[in-house]
Amino acid sequence: MTTLDVVFVLLGVVAVGAAVLVVTTRQLVHAALWLVVSFGALAGGYLMLTAEFVAWVQVLIYVGAVVVLLLFGIMLTRAPIGRSADLDSGNRWAALAVALATAGVLVTVLVRGFRTAYAPLDVAGQGAAKPLGESVFRIWVLPFEVLSVLLLAALVGAIVLSRREI
Amino acid sequence: MHLVYPVVVAALLFSAGVYGVLARRNAILVLMSAELMLNAVNLNLVAFDVWLRDRLHGGQVLTLFTIVIAAAEVGLGLAIVLLVFRNRETIDIDSLQTLQESREGE
Numbered sequence: 494m495t496t497l498d499v500v501f502v503l504l505g506v507v508a509v510g511a512a513v514l515v516v517t518t519r520q521l522v523h524a525a526l527w528l529v530v531s532f533g534a535l536a537g538g539y540l541m542l543t544a545e546f547v548a549w550v551q552v553l554i555y556v557g558a559v560v561v562l563l564l565f566g567i568m569l570t571r572a573p574i575g576r577s578a579d580l581d582s583g584n585r586w587a588a589l590a591v592a593l594a595t596a597g598v599l600v601t602v603l604v605r606g607f608r609t610a611y612a613p614l615d616v617a618g619q620g621a622a623k624p625l626g627e628s629v630f631r632i633w634v635l636p637f638e639v640l641s642v643l644l645l646a647a648l649v650g651a652i653v654l655s656r657r658e659i
Numbered sequence: 660m661h662l663v664y665p666v667v668v669a670a671l672l673f674s675a676g677v678y679g680v681l682a683r684r685n686a687i688l689v690l691m692s693a694e695l696m697l698n699a700v701n702l703n704l705v706a707f708d709v710w711l712r713d714r715l716h717g718g719q720v721l722t723l724f725t726i727v728i729a730a731a732e733v734g735l736g737l738a739i740v741l742l743v744f745r746n747r748e749t750i751d752i753d754s755l756q757t758l759q760e761s762r763e764g765e
Contacts, residue, residue: 494661495660497660498660498661498664501660501664501665502664505664505665505667505668505671508668508672509668509671509672509675512671512672512675512676512695513675515675515679515691515692515695516675516676516678516679516682516683516688516692516695521685521687521688524688524691525691528691528694528695531672531695531698532698535672535698535701535702538665538668538702539702539705541660542660542665542705542706542709543709544705544708544709544719544722546719546723547701547705547719547722547723547726550723550726551701551726554726554727554729554730555694555698555726555729558730559694559729559730559733562733562734562737563687563690563691563733563737565737566687566690566737566740566741567687569741569744570687570740570741570744570750572685572687579684579751580683580684580685580688581682581683581684582682582683582684582752582753583753584681584682585682587681588677588678588681588682589678589682591677591678591681592674592675592677592678592681593674595673595674595677596670596671596674599670599673599674600667600670600671603663603666603667603670604663604667607662607663607666608663610661610662610663610710611660611661611662612660612661612662612706612709612710614660614709616712619709619712619716620705620709620716620719624716625716625719625720625723628715628716628720629720629723632715633715633717633720633724636724637724640724640727640728643728643731644727644731647731647732647734647735648734650735650738651734651735651737651738654735654738654739654741654742655738655741655742
């Protein structure tokens, strides 16, 4: 276990712990703030995996935009500040059973499948902006353009949904 | 780096997201849990891209696309949630039962 592995495992523990707090906390605003911690730790994990451009995009879009959007949603739906007792529904125990079963199956299968897989991280700059930009605009340019059209459609849809009179 | 660590972290994140989607009643919390599941998938994509040394950087580019789609999804989802809140004064998923099948054949 190298230093890189240790750092990644620590970041992973932080990410998973914050995620568990997101889905169990009793305060709505705290859930959004724990989401920031989870996404930030994941960005650190991407850095450890040499995917630096993805890490910065994660920080910009998830921590910067998505969480702010969710906080706006929390405020606009007049969520109570402080504890609220009715955030969990009655089928919490069934949900817990399903989640534990999912975790058990996935972890067992993945550990059995990839126990010996080793990804050497000796090539520097593999996930930097330059090689990624080259492959986005050379090979993946058609999906990129389709995605821009999708974003435009989502923008128009969000405006149409949130206007009072059309 | 051993591939087991990122893959197991992604599996645990995904399970936390599954629990949140199933157990929460507030629609915004359900959206947050869906984001957690998407992040787990992203971590898997990056890890396998690094492991396979894809020359086209397929995993990382797909991660960028997934992040963009997640941003679009959360924008539209919040617009729908706000619309529901404006019409019903609640975003409690358990109480939105208009489309529910009526019991004992009413």
